[in-house]
Amino acid sequence: MSRRKPYLVGHQEFAALYRVDPKMVGQWLAPSRGVLDPSTAIVVSGVRYWPLGFAVRFGTTTKRFRQVDLDVKARIIAEQGEGWEPDLGDELPPIVGQQEIIEMFHLPAQGNLAMSITTGRFPQHDWLLSGSMLWLLDTVLDAAPSLRESARSVPWEVDEAVVAALREGTYDGPGRRVLTRGRHAGKAL
Structure with a gap:
């Protein structure tokens, strides 16, 4: 789509x-x-x-x-x-990267997602910006049924609470904070 x-x-x-x-x-x-x-x-x-x-x-x-x-x-x-x-x-609209996707599906490891992306089972990214892949939340949700069907060990079940938080802009899980580096790291919120 x-x-x-x-x-x-x-x-x-x-x-x-x-x-x-x-x-x-x-x-x-x-x-x-x-x-x-x-x-x-x-x-x-x-x-x-x-x-x-x-x-x-x-x-x-x-x-x-x-x-x-x-x-x-x-x-x-x-x-x-x-x-x-x-x-x-x-x-x-809600946009997700790998950290949000891992949280949304409660994947046991980043490797599960990486393997799905590399083997072409995961949907094509919507953006490739500064070397990072990003997806519209709906792109990922639309792919969930096919991910479940082709999975051997990972259930690919969507956590609806995470999805709702992403849609409402209230998601505060992994990936929502910038890890400040350098001399200003001590001053970060």
Whole structure:
């Protein structure tokens, strides 16, 4: 089933939009700089992602104007296929990564999911951003019956409480917090 997806960017794509090193996005997020508010991102499997509309508009909101590379924007849109350009995280449908999927199915190990992905039993990812695979929650839920049918030892039973929390935006399980690294790790919430 083909769904129109919101266009998203990770650190690498965000940096490419402004022709800077991906580490610069981390510097913009640093509390000492205060250039990029972390709350503008959604967190999936412990990593921040931004709606493309926000990322493109970001350059106009800073003290020092930053010009977006429109060729990079066009490439991001082309790579992600048919979709739409959201501006705020609140506009996004539920999106999951591997940590949320493991929790949703209560998989005994990350290897169970990795093997299903590698062997092609798991649905194709909806995004590949900054090296990470992401899926619309509905893409994963639609695949649950076929995962159950083809499984040998893992039941692939969906935890409806986790699904409800993901849909309502109240999920607080594994993957919903960014693990801060570097000199600001001690100051993280």
